[in-house]
Amino acid sequence: MGRRLTSGAALVVALASGSIAGLGGYTFVYARGGSYFTNDPRACANCHVMREHYEGWLKSSHRSVATCNDCHTPASFVGKYWTKASDGFLHSLAFTTDRFPDPIQIRPVNRAITEQACLKCHADLVAGIVGHDDATSCVRCHPSVGHLQSALGTPTASRR
Amino acid sequence: MPHPSTRSGSARFFVLVAAIAAVGAVGITALLMNIFQRKQEARLTSVRVVDIDDHTVDPKVWGRNFPIEYDGYLKTVDQVRTHYGGSEAVPRTPTKADPRSVVAQSRIEEDPRLKKMWAGYAFAVDFREDRGHAYMLADQTFTERQNVVKQPGACINCHASTYAVMNDLGKGDLTKGFDALNAMPFAEARKLVEHPVACIDCHEPESMSLRVTRPAFMEGMRAWKASQGVKGYDVNRDATRQEMRAFVCGQCHVEYYFKGPEKRLTFPWANGVKADEILAYYEESGFKDWTHAESGAPVLKAQHPEFELWNQGVHARSGVACADCHMPYQRVGAQKVSDHHVRSPLLAVDRACQVCHKWPEDELRARVDSIQSRTHQVRDVAMDALVDLIGEIKTAREAGATDDSLAEPRRRQRRAQFLLDFVEAENSTGFHAPQESVRVLALSIDETRRGERALAANRGERAESRPTPRAAR
Numbered sequence: 154m155g156r157r158l159t160s161g162a163a164l165v166v167a168l169a170s171g172s173i174a175g176l177g178g179y180t181f182v183y184a185r186g187g188s189y190f191t192n193d194p195r196a197c198a199n200c201h202v203m204r205e206h207y208e209g210w211l212k213s214s215h216r217s218v219a220t221c222n223d224c225h226t227p228a229s230f231v232g233k234y235w236t237k238a239s240d241g242f243l244h245s246l247a248f249t250t251d252r253f254p255d256p257i258q259i260r261p262v263n264r265a266i267t268e269q270a271c272l273k274c275h276a277d278l279v280a281g282i283v284g285h286d287d288a289t290s291c292v293r294c295h296p297s298v299g300h301l302q303s304a305l306g307t308p309t310a311s312r313r
Numbered sequence: 314m315p316h317p318s319t320r321s322g323s324a325r326f327f328v329l330v331a332a333i334a335a336v337g338a339v340g341i342t343a344l345l346m347n348i349f350q351r352k353q354e355a356r357l358t359s360v361r362v363v364d365i366d367d368h369t370v371d372p373k374v375w376g377r378n379f380p381i382e383y384d385g386y387l388k389t390v391d392q393v394r395t396h397y398g399g400s401e402a403v404p405r406t407p408t409k410a411d412p413r414s415v416v417a418q419s420r421i422e423e424d425p426r427l428k429k430m431w432a433g434y435a436f437a438v439d440f441r442e443d444r445g446h447a448y449m450l451a452d453q454t455f456t457e458r459q460n461v462v463k464q465p466g467a468c469i470n471c472h473a474s475t476y477a478v479m480n481d482l483g484k485g486d487l488t489k490g491f492d493a494l495n496a497m498p499f500a501e502a503r504k505l506v507e508h509p510v511a512c513i514d515c516h517e518p519e520s521m522s523l524r525v526t527r528p529a530f531m532e533g534m535r536a537w538k539a540s541q542g543v544k545g546y547d548v549n550r551d552a553t554r555q556e557m558r559a560f561v562c563g564q565c566h567v568e569y570y571f572k573g574p575e576k577r578l579t580f581p582w583a584n585g586v587k588a589d590e591i592l593a594y595y596e597e598s599g600f601k602d603w604t605h606a607e608s609g610a611p612v613l614k615a616q617h618p619e620f621e622l623w624n625q626g627v628h629a630r631s632g633v634a635c636a637d638c639h640m641p642y643q644r645v646g647a648q649k650v651s652d653h654h655v656r657s658p659l660l661a662v663d664r665a666c667q668v669c670h671k672w673p674e675d676e677l678r679a680r681v682d683s684i685q686s687r688t689h690q691v692r693d694v695a696m697d698a699l700v701d702l703i704g705e706i707k708t709a710r711e712a713g714a715t716d717d718s719l720a721e722p723r724r725r726q727r728r729a730q731f732l733l734d735f736v737e738a739e740n741s742t743g744f745h746a747p748q749e750s751v752r753v754l755a756l757s758i759d760e761t762r763r764g765e766r767a768l769a770a771n772r773g774e775r776a777e778s779r780p781t782p783r784a785a786r
Contacts, residue, residue, distance in 0.1 A: 161323065161327075162326050165326075169331065172334060172338060173334055176338055176341045179345070180345045180348070201351065201355035201647035255663075
């Protein structure tokens with residue numbers, strides 16, 4: 154505008170931005186937006202698509218030693234929050250628009266993060282195995298350590 | 314007084330801010346509504362709008378409480394071909410006697426060897442490709458087999474929803490009702506039923522948990538378990554939920570026969586459920602389905618032993634039930650629902666196979682196809698051999714061979730034919746247990762070989778003396 158706003162226009166801007174902030178704030182709280190800044194696995198199951206994966210984790214061998222973030226985000230602070238932000242955005246977009254494969258599938262970039270995450274704790278144990286071959290995969294042979302699969306392969310049904 | 318141009322500038326600014334705020338508000342509200350809707354999905358499971366009990370046979374009524382499951386159930390009218398299974402819809406002109414306007418194509422016209430194998434039996438007259446549950450009652454009612462053989466009420470056990478009918482007939486005693494239904498003529502039993510297999514045949518109406526409603530399966534399982542040293546097995550009391558996801562299908566997708574003049578539907582599992590164990594059962598009881606028209610052999614007809622063959626395979630061994638592949642879970646909103654559109658897993662590879670096997674769909678389909686084409690090839694070899702044997706027995710018979718001298722070749726035909734038919738009638742073309750299927754076909758070919766040796770010995774040809782393999786009886 155290049156000039157000082159009149160007091161009437163300032164009032165309009167204040168009202169508009171206040172309404173947006175209020176509406177946005179309510180939506181944020183209603184959607185439990187704050188929970189995404191925590192390390193609590195329940196936050197990841199805010200959306201019901203993740204319910205079975207959450208329940209699978211509850212029954213897995215890693216439940217008392219690793220949370221979602223331990224296996225699904227990198228170790229560095231920036232890497233962790235970048236992954237949280239980008240995955241969060243893509244997950245929200247997919248869930249809101251209802252466009253995603255069923256059964257849901259992990260993307261290669263996220264699979265790589267998880268493979269690396271195994272080494273956070275098990276690097277000493279597998280030092281002789283990894284590094285020789287890019288194709289070496291932990292979860293290919295240990296698919297159920299993070300999410301217990303029932304005999305069906307599907308995480309145990311949440312349905313009655 | 315503000316300058317006029319300033320006044321119009323501020324008006325434009327007012328409109329612009331209002332527009333941006335409106336768009337923002339619309340976006341955020343839409344998101345809020347979407348989040349609300351997703352949360353509601355997570356809450357909703359089922360709404361009980363009608364009461365259902367053990368007298369509610371009509372699946373439409375159940376469908377009012379369970380619309381998603383009912384929608385799937387209705388889709389079993391679809392006719393889709395896979396490489397070795399399913400069928401195309403073949404149009405036909407309805408007649409007064411047979412009002413069907415669509416049928417599946419004839420198997421016996423596709424492969425005339427089947428007519429030879431079943432010569433003298435109703436299946437040589439009309440036998441068609443399989444199609445969905447929706448057709449089970451009509452296809453049984455109007456098959457030409459009805460005109461050839463007087464079919465008993467026992468047939469209706471697996472061609473209609475009979476649970477409520479049996480309860481009524483037995484005045485609350487299911488087994489008594491079962492006995493009454495078996496002994497009736499088909500036409501009389503047909504009048505008592507209205508629907509193909511329905512909700513009530515697999516589900517308990519109060520809790521929707523799975524239950525077995527067919528006495529033949531209860532008795533068959535008890536006999537089989539007894540052969541393993543388990544006394545007094547009660548399937549509805551002792552089976553796990555996961556076992557039930559196969560057992561409810563095993564009530565019908567099995568080998569069976571009608572025992573005695575009461576035509577009691579019986580599953581021949583007292584020795585076990587492998588093809589040769591079932592054959593041994595029939596050999597002990599001396600049961601025959603019919604006398605072969607060309608060879609005069611007392612022969613058996615094997616019937617869709619999917620449950621038995623699946624039991625011998627790696628999927629059963631790993632605890633994977635029928636429903637896991639044929640009724641795979643689907644996500645509907647937040648609900649995880651067994652797809653009641655029961656069909657070939659090849660038509661839903663993503664949900665049926667990829668949940669466990671993380672390979673591309675084409676790769677998985679190719680694996681299935683290689684198993685099925687190999688089984689089919691060995692099945693062809695076994696069938697050619699059997700048809701040869703039947704022809705040779707017929708020739709010997711026409712040349713005046715005595716029943717005495719033909720007893721051994723006929724016995725071998727009976728055995729070879731049952732073993733072959735066991736794999737032939739089974740609806741997975743070997744997939745349910747690949748090695749077991751080929752083992753059974755190999756046994757069949759061996760029986761045919763022995764039959765031919767017996768014929769050669771009759772003709773005075775010197776049968777080479779070879780050590781008898783341990784597998785043979």
